[in-house]
Amino acid sequence: SDEELRKIEAALKAPSKFNIPSWMFNRRKDLETGKDMHLIGSDLELRVKQDIEFMKSIRCWKGWRHSLGLKVRGQKTRTTGRTGRTVGVQRKKVA
Incomplete structure (x- = not known):
């Protein structure tokens, strides 16, 4: 109800x-x-953006990661989180 x-x-x-x-x-x-x-x-959104900008300005580790567009919380980046175009794989032609 309204109450x-x-x-x-x-x-x-x-x-x-x-x-x-x-x-x-x-x-x-x-x-x-x-x-x-x-x-x-x-x-909340504004405060989170301000926090990220503050981290970038003091050049802490999380700020560096944010500015580079990488993962911040210690995740692996070798295979996951890739951005950009993908390279296709071609099969060999059957002789």
Whole structure:
């Protein structure tokens, strides 16, 4: 119902008021403020982009990987995650 939707929206906007534990927030110990926050929608997307740009600017390892377009979290890159055109393989003609 409408009342339940309002409660859910309020809980998402201010989860600390509803006794939701901080480990469930999607932004804990913010770099700028040091507070635990739960961001939704475009606010979350904007903050993630800002974090990536910050990592690039301080030239940390994750920032380097982001700027090169490579995997960031330690995955293997030898065979997976390839981009660009593929090279086809041709069979030998039967004599």
